[in-house]
Amino acid sequence: MENAIVMKNVCKDFKILNRHEGLRGSIRDLFSRDYKTISAVKDVTLEIGKGEIIGYLGPNGAGKSTTIKMMTGVLEPTSGEILVNGVVPYKERTKNSEHIGVVFGQRSQLWWSLPLIESFRLLRDIYMVPKKEYEDMIELYRSLVDIEPILHKPVRQMSLGQRTLSDILAAFLHNPAIVFLDEPTIGLDVSMKSKIRDLIKGLNQEKGTTVILTTHDMGDVDALCKRIVIIDEGKKIYDNDIEHLKSYFGSYRTLRMRLSDDTWEERVIDESKEDVMEVILRKQKEHKIKDIQLQEISTEEVIKKIYEGA
């Protein structure tokens, strides 16, 4: 399989001034050369194939955004190599951006006061999308989501969900080889979330677009990604199929118990260390248990375990 993105031993350090307290301290800072180095990304090697949807996960401050900023050419890696569609992003930022689309966090990249359709037309001109391809893309959008209600609405008047939807559509408009989606479903209601997941899946299937998805919502991961990459404290700690990850935690079960006051209590049990029956019996002594459920460990729990250092 051909690769869309190749990263080899990529590191990124930030230099941060050691600040001193008080007025005298700030004057000292003016002339200070006292920097400390923070490694945001440490020796990450990664290959992402064409057409894949990758879940790029990690706790806050793990280095996800920094990696994506390097892939999009905004930041220069301190060391290592990155190739995106065969281009070194930092050296040829403009060329790189022809073939990528980015939806970054909660920040709309559309023209705030313009109706969506006018933003689309400007993007068409900026990316020099041929007329036919542009019209086909709009047709495809129509077949995947109901865009009529938002097409003529200025972005500033849109709801968060509509704005996110618009930003995703705008990111795919020039049919890029890769789209970076940074927390696309954050803050959205359940129905909007599923609408957006369907849209991403549909566009990936129709256009073969590679999608790099960072998220804290395991629902996104379950719905979209086969493979996940987990990064923590700047290091890649996992890179494989999501099912493979779950099998690591094969002996884990989620036990849910409904207590006499009708509340559900939930806990994860490692069956190789603890017996499920024993846990239930112990609980039974304190509370009356009205109902129990035993489930396979969820992706959410698996990721939580990994972040906590299991």
Added chain:
Amino acid sequence: MENVLTKQKHRRGFRFYASIYRKILVQDLKSKMSYRADFIISTIGMIMTNLSGFVTFLILFKNFPSINGWDYHHMLFLYGFSLLALTPVQCFFDNNWNLRFQVQSGDFIKYCFRPINVFFYFMSEVFDVKGLGQFAFGAGTLIYAWVNIGIPVTPLLILKLMLFLLTASLFMIAIMNAAAATCFWIVGSGYVMVIMFRFKDFAKYPSSIFHGVFRILFTFVIPIAFVAYYPSLAILESDSVPVLTWCAPALGVLFFYLSYKFWMLGVRKYDFTGS
């Protein structure tokens, strides 16, 4: 047009940028017009600002009939010239004032994801209509002074006027670019911008009234003297034009280029931490 654009893929030249700018401008004006109250208030504000500046000028001249050998009409010429020279920075580069907010909040990163020049993309987002009023005011003043001084109207002088107005405006744009770009390195860049913007008030006086350190400062360090004084001499004293006036066009281009490079250096060096 459509076909020309597709054939030239990856080559985005002057025509491409001009066409994109025009399209953004048209859309921007359309949406501005739809906020009528906003439009009317800012127009009134602009007229008041210009009028009060003009009244200050008149009061000054009631008390001092001439400043350093410059009489009323010559001063008026300089005043009109400076207003015209300050129009482009007001109209096309006003987004510099928002740069520090966008950089600090992290929103600035969006300008780095498109296959077009970051500086162009950033500046293209704001067109300040207030500058147009300033242009009208400046043009009126300049024409009035021109006629009263009795300068002949020849094609050569008109051409000179255009060239030196453009030159003068490049200096002011350069000053504001450089001042705004300091936000990539320091937190208190707002003060730098306000101070630089205040300096423009010195532009409407002949720089011969400044002495010693200030003259050198306003000529070579913060080139305010080039925003009106030196360029206007090309028309006011066309017999004995000083050397610095002739150097002005080249220096203007140089200053603008340096300020652009400084601005872009800030973009490249900035860490964009946090998300």
